[in-house]
Amino acid sequence: MAPVTQLTCVACGAVAPTDAMTCPACGPEGTLDVHYDLDAARVAFARDLEDPALTGVWRYRALLPVADDGPRPPLQVGPTPLLRLDPARAPGGFRALWVKDDGRLPTASFKDRATSVAVARALEAGAPGLLCASTGNAASSLAGFCAAAGLRAVILVPRSAPRAKLAQLLVYGAELFPVAGTYDDAFDLSLPAAEALGLMLRSTGVNPYLAEGKKTGALELAEQFAWDLPEWIAVSVGDGCIVSGLYKGFKDLVAIGRIPRVPKLLGVQAAGSDALTRAWEAGLDAPAQVEAKTCADSISVDRPRDGRKALRAIRESGGAFLRVSDEAILAAMPALARASGVFSEPAGAAALAGLLRAKDEGLLDADTPCVAWVTGSGLKDADAAIRAAGGVPEPIEPTLEALEAALRARR
Ligand SMILES: Cc1ncc(COP(=O)(O)O)c(C=O)c1O
Ligand SMILES: [Zn+2]
Numbered sequence: 001m002a003p004v005t006q007l008t009c010v011a012c013g014a015v016a017p018t019d020a021m022t023c024p025a026c027g028p029e030g031t032l033d034v035h036y037d038l039d040a041a042r043v044a045f046a047r048d049l050e051d052p053a054l055t056g057v058w059r060y061r062a063l064l065p066v067a068d069d070g071p072r073p074p075l076q077v078g079p080t081p082l083l084r085l086d087p088a089r090a091p092g093g094f095r096a097l098w099v100k101d102d103g104r105l106p107t108a109s110f111k112d113r114a115t116s117v118a119v120a121r122a123l124e125a126g127a128p129g130l131l132c133a134s135t136g137n138a139a140s141s142l143a144g145f146c147a148a149a150g151l152r153a154v155i156l157v158p159r160s161a162p163r164a165k166l167a168q169l170l171v172y173g174a175e176l177f178p179v180a181g182t183y184d185d186a187f188d189l190s191l192p193a194a195e196a197l198g199l200m201l202r203s204t205g206v207n208p209y210l211a212e213g214k215k216t217g218a219l220e221l222a223e224q225f226a227w228d229l230p231e232w233i234a235v236s237v238g239d240g241c242i243v244s245g246l247y248k249g250f251k252d253l254v255a256i257g258r259i260p261r262v263p264k265l266l267g268v269q270a271a272g273s274d275a276l277t278r279a280w281e282a283g284l285d286a287p288a289q290v291e292a293k294t295c296a297d298s299i300s301v302d303r304p305r306d307g308r309k310a311l312r313a314i315r316e317s318g319g320a321f322l323r324v325s326d327e328a329i330l331a332a333m334p335a336l337a338r339a340s341g342v343f344s345e346p347a348g349a350a351a352l353a354g355l356l357r358a359k360d361e362g363l364l365d366a367d368t369p370c371v372a373w374v375t376g377s378g379l380k381d382a383d384a385a386i387r388a389a390g391g392v393p394e395p396i397e398p399t400l401e402a403l404e405a406a407l408r409a410r411r
Pocket of ligand 2: 010011013024
């Protein structure tokens, strides 16, 4: 670990104590940035890349807030596959399109990156467990990592969370409390609940060290591209923590001289959950509030908890926010799967839908090198997947005649 030198508030810039969750002056609006001694990090980062014993996210420990040889959760996190789509079959005719498949992480979503760092820190601190409110993936991730590490996991989710995510929580043995309300209601309860129960908080947008875990996506992608990144990176946005975590990772890499600039970040929102896109269009640096409604449950958020950081990430990277319809998201799921073999949940496929939209809007063209970040596996929400692919066909009699008749009927 490079020593954490300070935390600063995204809203007012003030320095906060290194054990603060959000800015003491600004409250939940003031999420915090983690700063390191980057001179020390530069040297240690280069040395660690040469060490074959360091695998997955721990290759990047020099830029992470964990002790160099501290305890780690036992699940392996990354590297996840980076696939280049065949230009002849890529949706939208993209000729330089890659898919980063984070559906292949241990609990099948990007959230494992942040959880691995959160749980490593909990183990280091001797915490008895963690608590989180989540739309589903952060919760199932925390449940899996706590099961692996032998820690307590207390989970608050909206009762509408997809069944596969609930199934993960139950099977991993988390203490599950579906909340009769929205994700935002669950989130508001998580802050006092963690304090009352003496548990570390893993809710998005409050614990500044979680963004450092998300950052590993950027570090890993940059290494996979041999430090020569494509122009655009598209990722879906709900609370804004993933996109701001990725931005932080690229920014740290610029600061230690590994990459020349931060790639342009495309923040993709569902049209029915577009609080940040609205703020972006209005030129604001804090998010609007909406009443979210979208089939992409993971990015269904009324009030983005890390909105300021997300807006800053998009602005400073020279990127853009845009919105895509639920129809476009559902169409992107089979389009992506059939062109690449990557089965994504709606929020993951939204990244591809966003790139297609960006091309239509002239932000980029079919020759622009870009990455669609698949943030969660399609197995997370089988009902949405079946809907996206047009439903399960009616059964046929188990005879060759019936099969041939059914084939003819489909032509
Ligand atoms: C699969 C998936 N994609 C995207 C997101 C959006 O991340 P954020 O809320 O940090 O913007 C989430 C968050 O739950 C997610 O689970
Ligand atoms: Zn502040």
